[in-house]
Amino acid sequence: MKRAATFASLSLLTAAPSGIVQAQAPAGDGQTWRITRAGSQPSAKGSAEYFTGAVRVDPMFPATAPSRVSGGHVTFEPGARSAWHTHPVGQTLVITLGLGWVQQWGGPKQEVRAGDVVWFPPASSTGTAHRPPPP
Amino acid sequence: MKRAATFASLSLLTAAPSGIVQAQAPAGDGQTWRITRAGSQPSAKGSAEYFTGAVRVDPMFPATAPSRVSGGHVTFEPGARSAWHTHPVGQTLVITLGLGWVQQWGGPKQEVRAGDVVWFPPASSTGTAHRPPPP
Numbered sequence: 104m105k106r107a108a109t110f111a112s113l114s115l116l117t118a119a120p121s122g123i124v125q126a127q128a129p130a131g132d133g134q135t136w137r138i139t140r141a142g143s144q145p146s147a148k149g150s151a152e153y154f155t156g157a158v159r160v161d162p163m164f165p166a167t168a169p170s171r172v173s174g175g176h177v178t179f180e181p182g183a184r185s186a187w188h189t190h191p192v193g194q195t196l197v198i199t200l201g202l203g204w205v206q207q208w209g210g211p212k213q214e215v216r217a218g219d220v221v222w223f224p225p226a227s228s229t230g231t232a233h234r235p236p237p238p
Numbered sequence: 239m240k241r242a243a244t245f246a247s248l249s250l251l252t253a254a255p256s257g258i259v260q261a262q263a264p265a266g267d268g269q270t271w272r273i274t275r276a277g278s279q280p281s282a283k284g285s286a287e288y289f290t291g292a293v294r295v296d297p298m299f300p301a302t303a304p305s306r307v308s309g310g311h312v313t314f315e316p317g318a319r320s321a322w323h324t325h326p327v328g329q330t331l332v333i334t335l336g337l338g339w340v341q342q343w344g345g346p347k348q349e350v351r352a353g354d355v356v357w358f359p360p361a362s363s364t365g366t367a368h369r370p371p372p373p
Contacts, residue, residue, distance in 0.1 A: 136342045141353025172307040207271045218276025
């Protein structure tokens with residue numbers, strides 16, 4: 104399967120209904136406000152099912168009904184990339200650090216930098232990767 | 239009306255369906271992926287209708303159907319606070335910098351720091367403010 108490029112640290116915040124980023128924190132009943140303290144949620148390696156290369160996933164918040172959005176930090180080390188994947192209600196990426204590539208299936212590869220925000224519509228097949236370092 | 243404390247820079251990312259943070263970028267048809275480049279969206283002062291004191295709002299992404307979530311950076315200068323307000327599908331705050339207070343109507347005031355994530359359920363009346371500097 105064709106993938107969205109490869110190679111170079113990209114750190115991003117991803118807000119998406121379920122999918123690759125599975126938040127670890129209990130969502131509770133959704134009716135009570137809650138504060139999740141910095142450092143209280145375990146950091147995890149990105150699953151080999153969803154990523155190639157070294158990827159770290161730090162959950163930020165789970166989806167709490169009626170909201171369907173969950174959020175997490177995903178850090179791609181050089182050479183890391185995601186598998187092609189979809190999100191049922193779309194996905195927003197906020198690039199917080201580094202330089203990377205994003206791509207929609209069949210479309211051109213686009214370079215992204217810190218501060219860029221990417222929207223992928225529902226059911227679009229998308230990939231995220233590090234840009235390779237300059238030769 | 240009682241408010242959530244006052245006074246000290248708090249910067250946070252807020253993800254919420256509509257409400258205080260009105261994203262500026264066009265949502266388009268929602269079916270096409272898009273990249274919103276860093277610095278391409280105008281920064282605005284927080285409206286006096288929603289905030290007291292110096293507050294800056296930098297939109298990140300608008301709600302794009304079927305998703306109902308929009309996101310923005312909100313920076314509170316010392317002494318600034320939000321008015322009591324609600325969000326129809328709840329609100330998540332990610333504290334990115336500084337030290338502040340959050341409160342739900344009738345509940346205790348809670349101190350928040352960078353990395354903390356706060357969830358407010360739908361229709362809860364909430365406030366956000368800077369913690370005053372130590373005496």
